[in-house]
Amino acid sequence: MLELAIGIILGCCALGAGAAMIAGIGPGIGEGNAVAKACEAIGRQPESKGDVTTTMLMGCAIAETTGLYALVIAILLIFLAPGRFVNILLEAIK
Amino acid sequence: MKIKSVKFLAVDILLMILAVAPMLFGIALKILTNPASGGIEIAGARIYFTLKLPIQDLPITESQINSWLVIFSVFWLCIYFTHGISEKPQTKRQLIAEWIIETTEKLVKGNMGEYFSGFAPFVAAILAISAFSSLLTLIGLYPPTSDINIVAGWAILVFILITYYKMKCGPVHYLKSFGDPVPFLAPLNVISEVATPVSMAFRHYGNILSGTVISVLIAAALQGLSNMVLGWLPGVLGEIPFLQIGIPAVLSIYFDVFSGCLQAFIFAMLTMLYISSGFPAEDYKKRKNKKIKSEVN
Numbered sequence: 024m025l026e027l028a029i030g031i032i033l034g035c036c037a038l039g040a041g042a043a044m045i046a047g048i049g050p051g052i053g054e055g056n057a058v059a060k061a062c063e064a065i066g067r068q069p070e071s072k073g074d075v076t077t078t079m080l081m082g083c084a085i086a087e088t089t090g091l092y093a094l095v096i097a098i099l100l101i102f103l104a105p106g107r108f109v110n111i112l113l114e115a116i117k
Numbered sequence: 118m119k120i121k122s123v124k125f126l127a128v129d130i131l132l133m134i135l136a137v138a139p140m141l142f143g144i145a146l147k148i149l150t151n152p153a154s155g156g157i158e159i160a161g162a163r164i165y166f167t168l169k170l171p172i173q174d175l176p177i178t179e180s181q182i183n184s185w186l187v188i189f190s191v192f193w194l195c196i197y198f199t200h201g202i203s204e205k206p207q208t209k210r211q212l213i214a215e216w217i218i219e220t221t222e223k224l225v226k227g228n229m230g231e232y233f234s235g236f237a238p239f240v241a242a243i244l245a246i247s248a249f250s251s252l253l254t255l256i257g258l259y260p261p262t263s264d265i266n267i268v269a270g271w272a273i274l275v276f277i278l279i280t281y282y283k284m285k286c287g288p289v290h291y292l293k294s295f296g297d298p299v300p301f302l303a304p305l306n307v308i309s310e311v312a313t314p315v316s317m318a319f320r321h322y323g324n325i326l327s328g329t330v331i332s333v334l335i336a337a338a339l340q341g342l343s344n345m346v347l348g349w350l351p352g353v354l355g356e357i358p359f360l361q362i363g364i365p366a367v368l369s370i371y372f373d374v375f376s377g378c379l380q381a382f383i384f385a386m387l388t389m390l391y392i393s394s395g396f397p398a399e400d401y402k403k404r405k406n407k408k409i410k411s412e413v414n
Contacts, residue, residue: 077386084383088316091323098326102159 032108040100046093053086136193139186143258162264180264187249229393244385251377263326272314275388282396324380328372
């Protein structure tokens with residue numbers, strides 16, 4: 024029975040990490056849009072390439088934030104959460 | 118001091134050795150303390166030893182040691198660059214040093230305005246420490262920036278600076294700025310204020326850590342793949358990791374070099390933008406003018 028419980032905990036942590044990374048879709052679309060518009064802008068005004076590139080990188084970094092929050096949660100779920108949940112379970116059984 | 122005298126050269130070599138020595142020390146420490154492990158593993162920073170303190174024990178980890186090594190290395194490198202500096206540039210490295218200073222000053226003035234031009238050394242320090250810390254992966258050391266404690270420390274420092282410059286017009290003005298545009302939005306403003314350092318820390322740490330994790334996963338996958346391809350050969354021939362030669366290096370150009378330098382740049386840019394945008398420049402000018410007037414009267 025204990026093995027089953029621990030297996031459920033590990034499996035659910037892995038599933039949760041996978042589900043959390045669905046958030047990667049958002050930054051992907053957002054950064055793609057940003058880069059597309061930056062390319063258009065550079066095509067229109069090639070002389071402003073430096074400024075556009077800097078601004079685009081900044082925008083990309085900020086758009087990436089939500090994806091990185093998801094990444095941090097996924098990493099916590101994979102590396103930290105299983106051990107902690109199993110400890111809680113073992114203490115509850117005692 | 119005369120260029121190309123023996124003394125000058127000796128000091129040069131000494132400074133170079135001092136700049137490289139921390140890295141060698143870090144590699145030696147890693148080799149001596151890390152137990153030999155068979156497979157590829159993803160692990161956090163190793164704890165070297167724990168200091169006993171009254172409130173809570175303070176573990177001294179790999180990331181702390183490595184960030185101190187980076188600090189020493191950058192320090193000696195700076196002294197090396199400015200060694201033998203003179204009005205007329207006599208050495209190539211003086212030109213490099215001047216280029217670095219001019220670029221950062223231009224960057225800071227362009228992004229923050231004239232009032233903050235004194236911020237150039239701070240921004241340059243953040244850039245150097247962050248970039249060098251991320252590039253530590255290239256020599257096989259644990260990058261301190263992939264530990265959230267280090268990056269969160271920098272983010273808290275930046276947050277203190279932001280709050281200091283927001284408080285320039287007095288605490289009342291600072292508290293009033295939370296009730297902008299409507300007072301009942303104050304809780305949201307507080308949350309967005311707190312989210313600034315959190316997002317800065319997570320952005321830097323997440324990018325570097327994800328690069329490390331992906332590099333390790335790819336190395337492990339390539340090892341498995343080359344085992345599958347060559348596994349049927351007898352003896353040592355079957356264990357040649359031929360796919361692991363070269364391919365991880367190409368990926369490392371993106372994940373370690375490009376991503377590390379880009380994150381350092383973004384951290385510095387965000388620092389500048391947050392500090393200069395949080396500073397109420399017009400109100401501060403009005404306040405200063407009022408003070409001058411009242412003193413004159």
